[in-house]
Amino acid sequence: MKIKPIQDYYPDELSYCYGCGRLNKNGHQLKSYWDGDETIAHFTPKPHHIAIPGYVYGGLIASLIDCHGTGSAALASYRAEGREPDSNPPLRFVTASLQVDYLKPTLLGVELELGGKIIEVKKRKVITEITVSANGEITARGKVVAVQMPESLIKNEI
């Protein structure tokens, strides 16, 4: 069953993120889903997302890890509270810190898969570990510490 990605539940005014906002026409519009107890997302880099010939730009990889990390944090937080992402109050996370280890060059021209493991869920802080794979091979690993956005920045309920 393919349900809606977490990013499609974000309130409109918080849906312009360059990495994952559904309303940012210039952005990547990453979509993060549950996949059992882990999370998953897919993204195909464009030809100009190049580092060196044939390989994906590391900054894009960091960006994808960042957004899949905050998306996975939101998914995990709703589940921990035992409620659906279309319930109020909306939960939205921002990144406190990001660690990326580039294990090998990431092939450009294929769809990338991001996997997310939920490491720790607290009321306002969620830690996730994110992998990036190309052709089934993990090329980068990330750790994202996400913190809940201050309520003053979430103006409207959904």
Next chain:
Amino acid sequence: MKIKPIQDYYPDELSYCYGCGRLNKNGHQLKSYWDGDETIAHFTPKPHHIAIPGYVYGGLIASLIDCHGTGSAALASYRAEGREPDSNPPLRFVTASLQVDYLKPTLLGVELELGGKIIEVKKRKVITEITVSANGEITARGKVVAVQMPESLIKNEI
């Protein structure tokens, strides 16, 4: 004296990086310079490089730290070898790991300044610490471990 940025010395085939390649027309074309014993770069995010309204996308900040880190690594490595960036063999670094701490939201709409401190220079590995500032205030800190690109990937001398 404003000299050429390190990225303008990269061999043509290694100048397509989305973050800092001078030949990537779709990219950020970041330019890293010496500033005394530290390094400096400037970048003004576009309106669509948004995270939440009014603030810069964290993935872009990670990208800028990444490219200023590898650029600073190249600058430091040439200086350590006592030669200019237009001498052979060319040195070019890729990122082994990237750590970013987001200290506070980064204002969108102003020019960002990146500062780089050279922490460690070895033959094939350079560690730098990078700051991102908006309106003179540091909003993010990064650490970049850069490693020299394998010679097999640098086909042409400059």
